[in-house]
Amino acid sequence: MDFSFDEAQQLFRDSVDRFVAEHYDFETRQRIVATDDGYLPEHWQRFAELGWLALPFPEGYGGLDGTPVDTMIIMESFGRGLVASPYLSSVVVAGHILNRAATEQQKQALLPALSDGSLRLTFAFAEPTSRFDLADVSTTATEDGAGYRLNGYKCVVHYANTAHKVLVSARTTGNQRDPMGVSLFLVDMGASGVSARHYPTIDGQRAADIKLDNVRVDADDLIGDKDHASAFIEETCDHGIAATCAEAVGAMSVLYEMTLEYIKTREQFGKTLGSFQALQHRMVDVFMACELCRSMVYAATCRLTESTAERQCTASAAKVQVGKAGRLVGHEAIQLHGGMGMTDELPIGHYLKRLTMINTMFGDIAYHTARFRRTANYFSL
Amino acid sequence: MDIAFSKDVQAFRQEVRAFIRTHLPDDIKHRVERGEELDREGHMGWHRKLCQKGWTVPNWPTEYGGPGWSLAQQYVFHDELAFNCAPRLPWYGWDMIGPLLIEYGSDWQRQRFLPPIASGEEWWCQGFSEPNSGSDLASLQCKAVLDGEHYVVNGSKIWITAAHVSDWMFALVRTDSSGKKQQGITLLFIDMRSPGLSRRPIITFDGGHEIDQCYFQDVRVPIENRVGEEGKGWSYAKYLLSVERIGTADVARSGTMLRRLKTIVASERAQGKPLLEDPWFADQIALLEIELKALEVTELRYLFETEAGSDLGPEASILKIRGTEIQQRITELIVDALGYYACPDLRPALWQDANIPAVGPDYAMLASASYFNLRKLSIFSGSNEIQKNIVAKAVLGL
Structure with missing residues (x-):
């Protein structure tokens, strides 16, 4: 049992976090999503140079032999920065299909181009x-x-x-x-x-x-x-689920941090909002939701390479947990920010928008509750 | 990153499982499964077998008679007890008095009090709450005045689990009222047979007798029964809260209850079909199971972080909060699933020699009583609201 990142993963996480912190502040992000393409081609090129586009692919095809944990790391950072890019659709999802299902010849033709950024799928x-x-x-x-x-x-x-x-x-x-x-x-x-x-x-x-x-x-x-193709498609979407859930954990962490900071500084009735017990308890609910989701994302990610039933039931459990928590955390963040939380100017609402998208992608709470039921036996770790 | 236990721990799990399945008497297993309270003799039949194996104080170091297990092994041990419907270890001795004396006790106290905990000869209860000191524990007023070689205790303690079957109470008493309320609190071990100590049973609304109120009238407690220093009781109590509490979330007990719920919905019928095909029930159970899974992985994550050397801090409070919420929810669903057979009050049928026939399925017998009884979970050991206060202050910095 090991819930930690090894040294290489730690370094990798630092480098993605650094990119997001330096190049993806909220104003820049808003400018990028307002462009025609909805992402920045220069960034894509930078992703290629940093090796991120090659991450999940085997070395023989220009890849870096990364694991699902590496994908989780990059997606969580992207979630923190609300990064808008085709990374999920092109590298994580389409890339996974090619890597698992394509012929040798097809892989030779496609994966190196996907890795160097010249091909997007x-x-x-x-x-x-x-x-x-x-x-x-x-x-x-x-x-x-x-x-x-x-x-x-x-x-x-x-x-x-x-x-x-x-x-x-x-x-x-x-x-x-x-x-x-x-x-x-x-x-x-x-x-x-x-x-x-x-x-x-x-x-x-x-x-x-x-x-x-x-x-x-x-x-x-x-x-x-x-x-x-059905089995491959299911498996691919489970990888998509783990990745989007990791992204959601990043987004929820930021909402938690911003809201906590806000209620610690905003004063009403002569004291900080954070000194009111009703709000403290709601903030603890948010913290709890974030912690439980992080655990489920770790579990779903580690289980991607296990048996089909384990992969499916853990991915579905994570998707349900993240779907519910995304709403709770997003709604509380807005509510505790009051009127400011309703403004387009603050990032808060934009995080809820992304979490709302994530809840729908690859199946919502209702769908995955049902799939969990179909695939889960009495659970055990 | 790897969320599975190591091969060694998995092998250990098999060893524990095999031992329990071989040695746990069927009638005890059945009573635990049904949610029945065991009397002390019922407990001891099993405890003696565990004791021969050296497994009654799983968290103690070997020098004090423990097995010297890692946190992961301890977790798995409790997990298997719950999974196989074995009784819990008797409260407070192994999990609180052990760590407390190992950290703060005198040599004499360790020699006197630790062995009978391991053997099960002496049981313990906790004297913390008072009629006017519940969540605001530090306001406690039960007084102890030093008189020669004894403390003389006067006052009352309430909500004491298992007081009527216990030999000893560890009690927080006030030895000084001059300073802040957290100061002037002292921790004493009180013999439950002391002259001047009387007890009143408190019957909870599920009909059970688990708790008592105790009254102290000039109860004399030898000075050697004081733990650590006079006036430092509050910090010892806080230490007890911070001690790694393996299984705070009670995931495996919930898992066992959930299994029971699944058995019930598979047996009960509605509209000519098993109740488990009812979409509402099916969804409620799946959602709970998902919550439980998230809690389980979170507890393991915290366990790993503790083993890796970081202090498991007040984050552990969220395990208590969510764990108790889940257990309570399961009992609600069990009652819902039973329909009309949740209604008969069948507790008299369990009385010894009562010879009263039960009605309805066996699994329904104590379902409502358990549902009522487990409302206590979000109140005891620091109510869930107090737990949230702790997290808000210590983790969130509010």
């Missing part, structure tokens, strides 16, 4: 009628000569605006909600028949709805075995 899995069920896929891929033709509609695809290619889950056989029969394809964003409607999300990041109209892909663009 995203993953289109959600559909208007699928809600959070990853196997609920109406988009179809029908064989066409040596390749396939894709038809369908994918929604809220993160940072599709900056992606060169998009991974698409499409049904090659079976019925709409069958886990069997889902396949993955790599589609060029500029391919004929791909149309995207780009928009900002509530937290200032970017997403798009993507329509696929008779899009032609080659047999080489199939990622992983035909019909058998």
Whole structure:
């Protein structure tokens, strides 16, 4: 049992924290999310130079052989700074799929480019009628000569605006909600028949709805075995869950710190807000929620590489815990800041926006409570 | 980072589990599982077996008769006791008097008082609260005046768990009222058979008798029964609160209760189906289980940090708060799950020789009584509000 970071992880954490502290103050962040791209390409280049884009990939493909703990470290820091970038969608999520499912040849072609920053990807899995069920896929891929033709509609695809290619889950056989029969394809964003409607999300990041109209892909663009992508997709989204939960822990820590500082200094009735017991107890609730979430993020991260059932039930537990805590911490931070908490000028509300997005991403509290129930046996550590 | 116990600790867990499963008598297991209070004799049947194994004082160093276990081993030991429905170790002796005397006691006190704790021959109770000193403990007024080689104690102590089965009380008494209220408090060991000490049972609304009020009328306590210095009792009491309290969160007891709840919803039927298929119940149980999991990992994280050398500080209070909230919630859900069979008052059927037949399923017998009884959890050992005050002050700096 070891809940600590080793020396290399400690150094890595310091370096990400330093970047966020030096280059990502709140005003800069607000300027960045107001740009057309919703992220700063110079930063992406810097991420590449620092090796962050290569983090989770094997050395043989230009990667750094990082672990889920490394991803957790970077995501927590990003959460602290409310960093808006395609890191999650491109490196953590799409990168994981390629790393796990792609052929040797595909990996050689794609991972080094992903690592050096010249290639950005995203993953289109959600559909208007699928809600959070990853196997609920109406988009179809029908064989066409040596390749396939894709038809369908994918929604809220993160940072599709900056992606060169998009991974698409499409049904090659079976019925709409069958886990069997889902396949993955790599589609060029500029391919004929791909149309995207780009928009900002509530937290200032970017997403798009993507329509696929008779899009032609080659047999080489199939990622992983035909019909058998569901397990990879589930696993990938569990990695996404661990990463977003780590990001949420970073965001909640900042809300906790800012609110604590505020009630220690703001005076009303001739004394600080923090001297009122009603507010002290609420602040302890916030502290408690942050502590419990941090533990669950550690557990979910460590369990990513365990058995499927353990991975799933721990990821779902973390997602539920973070979803509930995100609301509690965000709401209390606003309430304790009073009118100031309602202003656009203060970061507080913007953290709640990100936490709200995170609650929805990869499945909300209700969805993961149900998945936890399906996957958890009597728990044991 | 690795959240699993080491191979050694996992092997140790198996050893503990095997011992309990071999030696724990079925009737005791059954009574613990049902939430029944054991009498002292019931406890001792099991305690003697644990004692032969040298496992009754898990946190003590070997020189005082403990097994010399690591914190992780201690955690796993209590975890297995709870998981297998073994009784808790008798209150206060192993967890409080042991560490207290090892830190502050005289040689004579250690020799006199530690061995009978390990063997189970002497049981202890805690005399802290008074009728007018509850959460504001330092305001206590029970008086002790030195008279030659004895302190003469006058006053009253209340909410004393297990006073009626205890041999000794460790009591905070006032020896000086001139300074700040935290000063002038002294810690004494009082023989429960002392002349002038009388006791009144307090029946809680679940019908149980766990606590008493004690009255002291010129009770004479030999000076050698004073722990440490006169007037330093408050700092010893604070030390007791800071001592690593393995299992404060009672995760494994909650786990066992949750297992019981799951058995109940699997057996109970609603609309022609097992109750566990009811979406409301299913969700409530899953949400609780998730809360419990988060608490468990947090406790292990704190345990690791303590083993790594950092002081487990007042953060431990959050374990008590959340742990008790979860246990209380489980008992509520058990009552909900039972429907009408939560209503019969079947406690008389448990009286010895009562020969009163029970009605309804066995698991329903004490469910409501347990629910009522466990309301105490958020009140005793420093109410949850006091715990929040502690965290607000000591962790948050408010």
